[in-house]
Amino acid sequence: MLLGKKVLRITAAVAVAAAAAHTAERLKAPAVEQSVLVSAARLATSDASPDPSTESAVPQSASLSSPVEKRVGDLTGITPVAATTPPAGGDRCRPELQLSTQPGAMIRLSLAAPCNRGERFIVRHAGLAFSARTQADGFATVTLPALRADALVAVYLQDSRLVLGKIAVPDVSAYSRFAIVWELPADLDLRVTDGTKVLVGSGTSASDGDQGVIALGSTEVQSPVLARVYSVRSQTLGDADITGELRITPASCGRTLRVDTVYSSGGIATTADQAISVPLCGTAGDILVLKNLAPAPKLAAPK
Template sequence: MLKAREIATAAGTLACAVGIGFIMQNGDTAKERYGAQTPVLDAETVQADVISAVVNADLVLEVQDITLTSAQTAPLPETSDVTSIGADTGVQLAAANDALETPVQPDVVPLPSCDIVASAQAAPGAMIELSLSAPCLPNERVNVHHQGLVFTQTTRNDGSLTLSLPALAQDATVIFAFSDGDGAVTSASVDDLDMYNRTALQWRGDAGFQIHAREFGAAYGEDGHVWVGAPAAQGDLMRLGDATVAEPFMAEIYSFPRMSSTSEGTVDLSVEAEVTRANCGLEIEAQSLEVSSTGIKTQDLTLAVPDCDALGDFLVLNNLVQDLKVASN
């Protein structure tokens, strides 16, 4: 990983539930880990190998070791297809020509195509409906890249994958990248993105990160507290990534429909990390992405998690992402 320059924290340093400090790093760390500068993949798909079945159509059956037998009965009828060996011997030889048939050629069954094909379609709510077909890559992990966001998914038994993704750009490009270098690129135009505020957080492995949104003064556990355990109120939260694979890239995206809100006030946003046996005593990293009219703002986070005697506690980072100011419509 590239060494990141430490960013000095200003007044109002992020507050933690148990008083744990953290280091804000520059964008070099995230560009390496999460692919903020997404490489351009070759959109040309992989061509499947075609195996030809070779059939020897000129096969000749050799007749050897012809056995002569004595005739024990009257001569065969003239209509019999026989060849006389000798008139005075009474020995007859059955003709072998009719037994020589052209061998049957086996059917050539074409192998299925191994082309990797992706498609994207804009959907209501500034969403993208994604579809991937990779017939020769069943049950395979694949990283999905979009505007600097990356998360890990797994294809089905037939190599297919479908998912919904909150768009982070109107001209939305999505890249599917397999570990062997194969992949596919697709895109869609998302015209209603400007009607939504979006904040994303991404990390790797079982770091324990969560986005919490408390809409219009809602307390923890009340209506209007949106997080992965209660993912919808006026705003909505989606978690992306397959947590069952080893060291997956994970992400959460909080969306608020600012153009159709019936309320006025503030949506308090915080990034939190629960102390678990998977992260206690370790240093964990994440990156936030905030969509605005000027583009995507990113911030990097390195956080020292307390030792395992603090299991179940939460580190609350109130200023990593900006609160949302909402006017009623």
């Protein structure tokens, strides 16, 4: 019996020693392991963040899929923005546009573009378009027929600047107008026959104030845009025969050219575009007559 008691005492001592040894080894565990255990416990019971030494090499702020505290919103796209620095003292190159009404439902356009001296610009209004040039001081003045009662006029400069102006022209309701617009290499003219009158483009105003063909556009610029406008003081165009005359040249023969047309009545304008098939080369110098321009041209044989 004494032997049995000794065995029990020895076994108990061994167990106590083993437990003590295990506890000692547990206390001597590496600091990293302890920090991992502590961090996991804290994350489960609090809102504390993990120790930086155990985080991924990619921070949360660089991950679009990870929730980030105080987010400003999900990324939906990237828009490049060009950085610009406004010049000291303001924009000295800012163009200015002034519009005024003239008799006969005409619009007088005055442009001041100090940094666009002697340069081409384009005027657009209700489908009408034509080119012009600024003077050596950057100023320009042109006159154009109104096609709408609420006339919006746009000026396009060479440095991608756009200048807009708007003016009311109530007198336009008393006129009917038909315009044709083209670019090179087309070489066009508008001819109107009304009874004994034969009208062609001349100047920038109607010949007698009530009826005429207005020529618009400068040919002394690069890539000119030209226009002709038939204007009559009437609610309709009447019985006038309106035709276009296209001169066939080596630059235009055998090509399909585009012309734009605008019809204005009662201060309301409608636009259309026409495709003109020019005969093959070999007929240079002839004239192609474009009939029934509104609503669609019919081509006659060259004369």
